[in-house]
Amino acid sequence: MxxxxxxxxxxxxxxxxxxxxxxxxxxxxxxxxxxxxxxxxxxxxxxxxxxxxxxxxxxxxxxxxxxxxxxxxxxxxxxxxxxxxxxxxxxxxxxxxxxxxxxxxxxxxxxxxxxxxxxxxxxxxxxxxxxxxxxxxxxxxxxxxxxxxxxxxxxxxxxxxxxxxxxxxxxxxxxxxxxxxxxxxxxxxxxxxxxxxxxxxxxxxxxxxxxxxxYGVAPVPGAANPMRPVVRLQAKVIQTRAIDAGTPVGYGFGWCAPAATRIATVSVGYADGWLRSLSDRGTAWFDGVELPLVGRVSMDTATFDVGALPDGALPPGTLVDLIDARHGVDAVAAQAGTIGYEVLTSLGSRYARHYLGGDELGGIQTAPARDGVPAAMA
CATH class of the missing domain: 3.20.20.10 (Alanine racemase)
Structure with a gap:
């Protein structure tokens, strides 16, 4: 979402x-x-x-x-x-x-x-x-x-x-x-x-x-961001599984569990704009707990180490946060080795979109400008 x-x-x-x-x-x-x-x-x-x-x-x-x-x-x-x-x-x-x-x-x-x-x-x-x-x-x-x-x-x-x-x-x-x-x-x-x-x-x-x-991207990198956060991105857990130490996860077996843990497979991937460069670098959040992304981001899924959560905390259908006020678009961009602009513009059409704060639009009349008669720029 x-x-x-x-x-x-x-x-x-x-x-x-x-x-x-x-x-x-x-x-x-x-x-x-x-x-x-x-x-x-x-x-x-x-x-x-x-x-x-x-x-x-x-x-x-x-x-x-x-x-x-x-x-x-x-x-x-x-x-x-x-x-x-x-x-x-x-x-x-x-x-x-x-x-x-x-x-x-x-x-x-x-x-x-x-x-x-x-x-x-x-x-x-x-x-x-x-x-x-x-x-x-x-x-x-x-x-x-x-x-x-x-x-x-x-x-x-x-x-x-x-x-x-x-x-x-x-x-x-x-x-x-x-x-x-x-x-x-x-x-x-x-x-x-x-x-x-x-x-x-x-x-x-x-x-x-x-x-x-x-859209909430920091205008001066490295300085405090004066802009309000705009986006919250969440994705659903498909399933979780317990794995033993040494178990590989994802394409190429690029990550192996250093200890027994639990893995959540989440319905988000690079087809959704969750960049492949976040492989082994990204994070999700649930109930204030950071969940490291482990293994490669694939087209439709990403896997997260959820061993820090209680067993059963993430049943199928549970939403985890990928971008929120705590972990904003610039933080995700830093993990992906890119800029906030690319993170935002990569978000695809698969997400259910929910808009907040549009009630104040009632007084605006929208209509095409008359042929060739737009307002002056200044």
């Missing part, structure tokens, strides 16, 4: 909004709200006051749009694929233009519709992933017709090392971002992601774009 606390997500957004002061605060809902359900998370954040939402792909944006208030904006981080400009404009989406071809295609769409279309322009400040390079920014700035028909609602970039507060790249990217903005038409600006919010006011600009922190 996967329990998702919508009230905690809303509280996390309010904390981040307070942290950025006068700046606005968006929410990144890409990858189905980091695997937690954008159609449920989006309305909860809208009820909390969020009006700017980011997803990665146009299909994510089209799926999310009907669940949000008409005045909300939905921005597509990857821009619009060639040939999909008309659909994006009709749905009132705001593309993030990452290249000159994307700029030109959106300008052409505006000309065909005979009106201005909103867009965000991304500049690359050192990550070498998405956005216009400094050379492309110069070329764009030198072309007075480049943005004809485009309502530039935001200029943005993305931080590569924000989770390392002392990394010199943070200040360098901020300076490159400021230099790019000086070459472009005046528009609101956005640089800070979840971790970037905690770098300080110099990185906040006009709009912050938190993602993982909304």
């Amino acid at each position: 996967l329990t998702i606390d919508l009230a905690a997500i809303a509280a996390n957004w309010r904390l981040l909004k307070a942290r950025v002061g006068r700046a606005d605060c968006a929410a990144v809902l890409k990858a189905d709200a980091y695997g937690l359900g954008a159609s449920r998370v989006g309305p909860a954040l809208a009820a909390a006051g969020c009006r700017h939402f980011f997803v990665a792909h146009i299909d994510e944006a089209l799926a999310l749009r009907p669940h949000l208030p008409a005045q909300a904006t939905v921005a597509v981080l990857h821009g619009v694929p060639p040939g999909a400009e008309a659909d994006a404009a009709a749905a009132g989406l705001v593309p993030v233009l990452n290249s000159r071809p994307q700029v030109d295609a959106w300008r052409a769409q505006a000309a065909r519709r005979g009106r201005r279309l909103p867009a965000i322009l991304q500049v690359d400040t050192g990550m070498s992933r998405l956005g216009l390079s400094p050379v492309e920014v110069e070329a764009l700035a030198a072309d007075p017709q480049a943005l004809d028909g485009i309502d530039l609602v935001l200029v943005m970039s993305h931080l590569a090392c924000a989770d390392e507060p002392a990394h010199p790249a943070n200040a360098a990217q901020r300076e490159r971002f400021a230099a790019a903005r000086r070459r472009l038409p005046a528009a609101p600006a956005s640089l800070a992601n979840s971790s970037g919010i905690f770098l300080g006011a110099d990185w906040h600009f006009d709009l912050a774009r938190p993602g993982a922190a909304l």
Whole structure:
């Protein structure tokens, strides 16, 4: 069972909004709200006051749009694929233009519709992933017709090392971002992601774009996590068995019992997003007792040493905790040798999902934005 606390997500957004002061605060809902359900998370954040939402792909944006208030904006981080400009404009989406071809295609769409279309322009400040390079920014700035028909609602970039507060790249990217903005038409600006919010006011600009922190992931690794936990993941015991010392467990016989114990086979595996790298490293919890994962995680099952529990404590059907407030997503990520982002987005569709804290949504009217008339970004 996967329990998702919508009230905690809303509280996390309010904390981040307070942290950025006068700046606005968006929410990144890409990858189905980091695997937690954008159609449920989006309305909860809208009820909390969020009006700017980011997803990665146009299909994510089209799926999310009907669940949000008409005045909300939905921005597509990857821009619009060639040939999909008309659909994006009709749905009132705001593309993030990452290249000159994307700029030109959106300008052409505006000309065909005979009106201005909103867009965000991304500049690359050192990550070498998405956005216009400094050379492309110069070329764009030198072309007075480049943005004809485009309502530039935001200029943005993305931080590569924000989770390392002392990394010199943070200040360098901020300076490159400021230099790019000086070459472009005046528009609101956005640089800070979840971790970037905690770098300080110099990185906040006009709009912050938190993602993982909304879902309880620590924004500053190694520091106390100010975010409320969002996810509780539980799985059912299928059976338990007593084994003798020296008995191997699981594929490859990679773990052998050092002493007589009991093993619980639990219905969770890498097909459920319980990562194979948790083999011999992960844990479950029951009644405050830590239960080590032993042997390899397989597709549908994992095995845990439950010898520390009384005999009979885990009859078939009993739920054990895999992620909870005590042992959160970052702790699981550390055991798996990855990051909380991957843990959350790996959680599959097999779990029965239970949402908490959605009762406050009654006052929000959700409807598609009118054709091409989304709210301004700032």
